[in-house]
Structure formats: C-alpha cells, structure tokens
Amino acid sequence: MALPDPKTLDLKVGFEIHQQLGTQSKLFCNCSCKEAEQYDKAFMRRLRPTQSELGAYDPAAMFEFSKMRASEYHAASGTSCLVEADEEPPHEVNGEALDTALVFSLALHSKIMDEIHVMRKIVIDGSNTSGFQRTMLVAMGGHLDVAGKKVGVQSICLEEDASKVLGEGDGTRKYGLDRLGVPLVEIALEPVTGRPEEIMQVALTLGRLLRASKRVARGLGSIRQDVNVSVMGGAVVEVKGVQQLDQLVKVIEHETARQHGLVVISEKLREKGVDENSVGDRIDDATDVVGRSQSKVVKKIMSGPRPVFRAIRVRGFAGMLGFEPYPGIRLGKELGELVRFYDLGGVFHSDELPNYGISQEEVDAVKKKLELKEKDAFVIVGGPEDRVAYATDAIVRRLKAALAGVPAETRAATLDGRTVFSRPRPGAARMYPETDIPTIPVTSEKLESLAASVPRPWDEVVDGIASKYGLNKKLASQIFDSDYLQVFEGIAGSTKVQPTFVASKLTEDVTSLQRQGGDPSLLFDDMIMDVFQRLDAGAIAKESVALIFEKLMKKEAATVDEAIRALGVSSISDDELSAALDKVIADNMAVVREKGMGALSMLMGRSMAVLRGKADGQKINAMLKDKLGKLSK
Amino acid sequence: MESGGYRGAGLKILSKYGVSVGDTVRVMTGDGEMSGVIMPRYESASEDYIVIKLKSGYNTGVEVSKVRSLEKLAGPAKAATADVQAPAQKPGLPKIALISTGGTIASKIDYRTGGVRAALSASELYASVPELAGIASVDPEVLMSEYSENLKPEHWTAIAEKVAEKVKLDRYDGIVVSHGTDTMHYTAAALSFALQGLPVPVVLVGAQRSSDRPSSDAALNLIGATTFAAKAPVAGVFVAMHSGTSDDAVAVHVGTRVRKNHTSRRDAFESIDVTPVALVKEGKAEMQSSGIELAQRGRGKLDAKTKFDSRVMLLKYHPGFDPDLIEHAAKAGYKAIILEGTGLGHVSKDCFSALKKAVGAGVMVCMASQCIWGRVSMTVYDTGRDLLDIGVIPLSDMISETATAKAMWALANAGDPKKAMQENMAGEISSAIPL
DSSP states (O other): OOOOOHHHHTOEEEEEEEEEBOOSBOSSSSOBOSOOSSOOEEEEEEOOOOHHHHHTTOHHHHHHHHHTOEEEEEEOBTTBOTTTTTSSOOOSOOHHHHHHHHHHHHHTTOEEOSEEOEEEEEOOSSSSTTSEEEEEEEEEOOEEEETTEEEEEEEEEEEEOOOEEEEEETTEEEEETTSTTOEEEEEEEOOBOSOHHHHHHHHHHHHHHHHHTTOBOOSTTSEEEEEEEESTTOOOEEEEEEOSHHHHHHHHHHHHHHHHHHHHHHHHHHHTTOOGGGEEEEEEEOHHHHTTOOOHHHHHHHTSSSEEEEEEEETTOTTTSSOOSBTTBOHHHHHHHHHHHTTOOEEEEGGGOSBTTBOHHHHHHHHHHTTOOTTOEEEEEEEEHHHHHHHHHHHHHHHHHHTTSOOOEEEEEOTTSOEEEEEEOOOGGGEEEOTTSOOEEOOHHHHHHHGGGSOOOHHHHHHHHHHHHTOOHHHHHHHHHSSOHHHHHHHHHHSOSOHHHHHHIIIIIHHHHHHTTOOGGGSOHHHHHHHHHHHHTTSSOTTHHHHHHHHHHTTSOSSHHHHHHHHTOOOOOHHHHHHHHHHHHHHTHHHHHHHGGGGHHHHHHHHHHHHBTTBOHHHHHHHHHHHHHHHHO | OOOTTOOHHHHHHHHHTTOOTTOEEEEEETTEEEEEEEEOOOTTSOTTEEEEEOTTSOEEEEEGGGEEEEEEEEOOOOOOOOOOOOOOOOTTOOEEEEEEOSSSSSEEEETTTTEEEEOOSHHHHHHHSGGGGGTOEEEEEEOOOOOGGGOOHHHHHHHHHHHHHHHHTTOOSEEEEEOOSTTHHHHHHHHHHHEETOSSEEEEEOOSSOTTSTTOSHHHHHHHHHHHHHHOSEEEEEEEEESSSSTTEEEEEETTSEEEOOSSOTTOEEESSSOOSEEEETTEEEEOOOSSOOEETTTOOOEEOOOOOOOEEEEEOOTTOOTHHHHHHHHTTOSEEEEEEBTTTBOOGGGHHHHHHHHHTTOEEEEEETTSSSOOOTTSSHHHHHHHHHTOEEOTTOOHHHHHHHHHHHHHHOSSHHHHHHSOSSSSSOSOOOO
C-alpha cells in the first residue's frame, strides 16, 4: 500500500528543542557544566513513587518501582556537589541562565510570565537523583519567522538536564552526575503541516536563532530535538532522541506510515465489529501448555526465575495482529516493543504461529484452553511472574487502544530513522511545586535591560560576519553554523592571519577530515587558537594547519606540540631552506642542465615533497626561480 | 472563602470575582488570556500575584494589577486520592506501635493544594511503604503534628507518656516514634531518662528528604526502624537513620549518644564516641559492638518518670563571651547551666567570679565540651582545676544536648540532681572511648 499524501493525512509535526546553555555553572548550584574526565565517588539509591503518583496510576512509574531498580551515581568534584547528590537543597536559579531564557523569549516575541515558578516533574527512572526534574515555565506564545512564514511558539521553559547514563548491569543503572543540573532551554513549537524538508527548515531556523545569541553550548549533543507527530487529528506521539536533521526526515516518514497504518488497522477492526470487550475477556495461565515447548525462546524463559506464560484471548482479531498495511507496521510488532519495556522478550501471537519452535500442537492446545473460535486470536507472554503480570495488563490496554487508532505515547528514534516504543506519555499530574526555591518575579526593568541582548535574525548575523571579516556569504554562513564561530572570531581579532583562510580551514578542512574518520571533538578551541598563533608567528607554514588538525582529530597526537613533532613541520630558516633547495637542484642537475627554467615545475614538485609544511610554497617557488635563473646564466 | 495563603491585593481580587483556591478560571490580562486552576500562595511570597496551575501542569504567577477580568469556569475538582491496594498483612508478625509526632515520614500529598498530611491508617501506611506489611503488624497513631523545632519539654512528656501507655499494654514488640529531625536527638535523650527499664526497643525515626519526594529517605529509615524495633535482641531508646548517603543501610544509634551533625545529608545523624549499635541491611538488623552496655529485650520493668523542668540553659563559651550572661541566667531563675566549654572543658578566667556567684546562688553548673567528640578532663590545666574548685560539675563524655535534656529531667525527678548528672543512667557516660 502506498502512503497517501501527507496533506490528506493532516500530518502535523511539532518540535520541542532542548538547547544546552553556555553558562559557566549549573542551574541550581555553582558547579561547572563541563564533562567530568573521571569520577572519584559513587553511591547507590532507589527511588519510589510518592503516594499520589501511585494514585494517579502511572503504569511506567509503578513498573519502575516494581523492579526496584537501583541507580548507581558517579560523581567528580568540580562538576557536582551535594545538590546533585540530592543531599542539599537547590541554590537559587542561575541568573545567567534565566537571562538567556528571557532573551530567547524576547527573540521569539513570546509572552513572558509575570512570576516564574519552579516545578518538580516526577521522573523515577533514576536519571534525576531527586526523582524529579526541576523545570520552570518562562514564556508562552509568540512566533518564529521561517522563510517568510510564522511558526507559532507554545512554550519556553528553563530546566535542568538529567544525569548521563554510563551503563547498565546487575539490575543497576549507572549514571554520571556531571550532566545533572546543566541548564537547558526547552522550546515547544506549534505543530505545523508541510513536507518533511519544510519541517526540517523550522528546526534549522530555530537552532540558528539560538546560536546567534552566543549564549548556547556548541557541539554534539548540545541541542536535542523531540518531535511530536500526529496524523488525522489523532493522539500526539512524542519521539525523543532525534539528533540529526536528516534522521528527522526519516522519523517523520516512519511515524506517518506507522500512525496511518494504525488508523487503517482500527478501521478494519471496527468493520469486523470488534469492541473493547473483545480484548482479554479471558486470560489463562498457559505455563503447562507452552512451558514444555522445544522453542529456544521458551526454554530460556523456563530456565529463568519464576517462569510463567499467560495466554490472552482476543476475540475477532484473527489475521489482524499480523496484518501489515505498510511494510513493518503491524500490531504484533507494537506488542513486541511494548513487552521489551517490561524487560521481556517472549511474546507470541496466533497470526505468527506455529513458528519460533512452537508447534502446531502447542498452538492448538492454547486455542482449546481459551476456547477460541475461528475468527479469534491469542497473545502469549512469558517471563518472570511479576513482570508478566504488568505486561499482560499493558498488552490488553494496548490492544483496546488499537480500536481507536494511535495511542499517545513516547517513542525513541533509532539511528536509522525508525521509532520504537519507550513509555506511555506522562500527564500533568506529575508536576508539583518546588517548594525549596522562592518564586521569581520578572520586572519590566529586567526585560528592558535584556533588550540589547536579543539576537538579530540569522541572515543579518551572517551578513555582519561576512562584511566584518571579508568573507563571502557562503563561507560566513558555514562558519556560523559550525562549532567554531567563537574561536574564529578570536583568531581573526588577535592575529594577522587572513580570516578567509582561518574560516576555510575550520569549515571545509575540518569537515573533510571528519569524512575521513577524524573526530572533531578532539579538536579543542585552545588547540585551534594555538595553531593559528604559531602560523601568525611564522613558526609553521600554512600547509601545516590541516596536517596538524589531522593528527589531532585522528588521535595520532594529543597536543599541538606532539602533532608538530610527529609531522616534522616546524618552520625552517631561510638558510636551511636555501641549502635544502640547493640539494634538490644538485640531485636533479641532469634535468636542470637540459631544460633550464623549464625544469622549475619538476623541481617544485620534488621540493614540496621534502619541505611540505616546513616552508611556504610561494617562498619555495620564488627561491627556486631565483636559483635556476642564476644557474641558467 | 478559604484564603489559601492570599493576602492584600491577591486576596482582594479573588474576593471581587468570587473565586476560591481550587476553582478553574479564565484570566484576561492586557497581554491575553490563560486558563487554569487557582493554587494556594505561600504566606511569605509577594501579595501582588495570583497563582494559576495551567493544563500543562506548570504553575505561574499573574500580576494582580494586569488582571482585566477573572471568570470562574468550574468549582474545585475532586482531589485525586490514592486508592492503592495495600498489600495483605502477613499473619504472625511482630506487633509495632507507630507514634507520629510530626515531620512527613509517612504522609500523603494532595497535589491540588500541595498540602501534606500524615498517613493515618495502617493501610495508608502500607500503601506508602509496602515493605512494612512483611516486617510487622503496625498500629499507627498520630499523637501530634509539630515541626521538631517547635517541640518543648512538655511535648517530651506527652511523647514519653504515650510510649509508656503502649508499653504497659504489653502487646507490642517495639515502639517506633516518627519525629522531625532538627531536635530528634534531644527528644531521644529525654526519652532515655524518662523511660528507664524499658523491656522493648523504642526507636525514633525521621527523614532528611520529605516523603513527598521519590528520593525520600523516609521509607528506608522507617523500614530500618521497624525492623530493629521488631527484631533486635535489645531494649532502650534509639534513633534509626541512614548510615551513609546510599540507600542501602540504616544505622541505629543509642538515644543518648547521637547528634545531628549535618544540615541536609541523609546520614546527618552520627553516634558520638561510639559505633552505632546496629546496621539494618537487606531486612536484617546486624548488631555491632558499640561500646555501650545495652539492656536485653524482655528483662526490664518500665520505670516512667516523665516530668521535665525546663529551667536549664545551654551556654556556648566563645572568645569575647560576656560573663554577665551567667549572672543574668542565675537572676532569671535558671536552675542549671550546661556550659559548652572549649577543649577539655574550659572557660576564660574572666568568668570565674560570675560562676562563683551562680554556684553560690544554688545554680547547678555543668561542663560539657564544644569539641563534640571526647571527654572533658578538668584536672589537666589550672583553668579546669580552678573551675572544679568553684563547683562546676564535669560531665565526662556526655554530649551537651544530652546533658541539657538530662538536667531538665534530673531537676524534676532526681533527689540529688548534681549526683544524677555524674552517674551513667542510659549510656550517656561511657567508661572507655574506643579508638
């Protein structure tokens, strides 16, 4: 089945951007926002839902609690303190971070709250030591100008980042505290319609506006996009972890197909006269029937702790669990993703059996047990008893939701642009006030004082860079979009090196080295500055710059000095150069005698082979010409 | 109308439009409109704003002067109550009485108002901390609801009497007292003297992170306290709190030898000069050699003397200390002064004259050390010997907060308070401090 035009599907995509700020310190303490190089302390905690959270029946929270998963936190001094360890109340909100959020709000013409309240958003997966993320609503409404069109802004929030996952094992998840508390601005845009490429332009424009403020962190992971996708006015699906814009196009395409596929499935189900009462009206223990199977999956479950298999009757669903309106889109697959959330792998349904080592005989036994009629289907789920109980409940809820089409949920983007279920969407009941921090009034004097910091539109900023440094517009936009604008401006302002040369090295050369497998995150601003200062002082030649970058980005050198030593590119004196060229001429005397000045290009090639990076090419050329001229006479 | 913390301009505008806390409203301001639920306002915050909870869950303040109109859309929604099935009580478990005095160790929060109230019934308690149902059969009772900084010796009396009442029922294997942490060590010391000869453990427990947070230490502390109260082979008054920053062990301290040594950490409570008597880990109470001789469970007969005389002053000496303070204390009717001296138990010689007058006037003057750890030794230097000559009573290795509670108890109950102060009654004085 070919996917209908997104317009007829009423495809709507909303962005939620999380931009890390470039502040010196964290949002609620004075620790540095830098990543820890190594951790020196560790401790263990277990979070539990607070009672009203239990009352609000959040299945995810209940399940996390049922697993009683422990979290192991690793801390490094300088990057975290008692505040991140949840051993000290938060300090007051970082003024620099709040100013930045206000500046962004002004830039997006958003209505700033009269008084800002810090809230606690319950998150008990362990990523926050407190069990909640602190967040505050700064502004609502407003718009972003994208290629002449206005895209609405829903809200602008200032919040703390979560801990960094370091690993998992033995029922414990390991986290680093260095990232916990780093300030983020979350900007949610109104859903828009359009082709994925147009939608991509929205994210790009917003990202550029934020970077134009020069108040944000740069580099990989400093901006994260969540995408909310809905079709035909259905429930909103939030997709987390879209890192790259080209990935986004695929994610939108995948979600469009998946959501429309689910709508098609729901229509078919309704045609068949299936209703909510058809799902899970009978759930039997099937351990006796399935547990004896020779299936590898079953055997593995049976050798685990407290194994059970439960069979769920789903009346009228025969053929619908395996039905694929689009390739890879089927209810059976949705169930597979769902049970993985409960750390289970064993889920089978009647449309795909016999298979996976489960025999026709065993299938018939389950059908008999559940008293299945021809049009009925079943789902079997197996694993440790307590998890199976949660998963059974979740499967029944999911299949009931299939009647309505698309369930509201949070999904994670995969690197290849698909999405997988990650958790049900949390509701507003998960928010309550952070009573440790007083409310913050926003005065008109404050907003007036920030007016000058509001970033200009991207085009204007790029034009400004182009004219200030004599760059063409393409190079100016490239350096702006790169991670090196700040260091570029530093070099251009403090050395005599041609800005065009600096910009092209930092864009074209770095990108090309990256394509060859170099890692730009190994190239730090202070190293870049060092290289250009050496060039300015004549200590290295222009040709050496890219070679040094290559050594650093490919981890063949840890410092600029090491790279220069490894390359042997320290500049040589005029006398040394002259002697080296004399040697090249002597070695090729036969050709020189024969061709005279005509030997220049050959000699140039030979000389560059020995002297690349040690002396400037033009200088070599001039000196060779001079020597040849003298010889010819 | 319920004011919900509103005063001044905020209260006036709510009254004007007939709107109360909990109502869903639409607010029109010069900048536009927004809808949400009116939330309570903290008493200390500015009066010029009203607080609205938006549909997204965020609270935001709206400046009263910008409000053009306020329209009530709906009355208060029913508070979402926690209808969670408590786990079934296992039969044949030890019986524990849980006396609540304040703090929020086992509490329910109303997200609509942000208010917190104590969990009142056993089922609420088990719903909040389900593990308890597998450890003991717990009878909760709310005795009072006070922040511990507001507790007075009268409250100690009330708590001691309630504990004595429960012990006399001879029905409980142990008593757990939930308590705010700020003065929990004073109450622990007070109960240690008021309730001598206890046949069962009485365990005070609190939380450094309130129980409305997923990261609260309340549940683990409560599990630790209940496990120890139900199973430990010893009797007496104890404090059970986190042993370290991790959620893996609860340390049980002797009631007279414990102190809150940190403003905010989970492991703020530490045994002074001794090791904790037990560590509760993975459901088991592992007894440790603490250096304090403990009464065995079931041996004692309760001797409850629950009165306290609060005319005791705890006075910390410091450079520049004004000796007149001592004279003022005597004139103001104080019966005892616990001096927190420097080092081995010293105050400046400038204080000698005032101390002589106070002792002469019948005030009991005792010496503890502000070093917290270690024993006063007043025969080492001249100053100490001079203070002994004046009649200052050295308190050995008794910590000053314990000494304060003990002096209040001794003045009300002991025939010879001075003698009582120097005798070990509840582990407050030890013969040997381990290295």
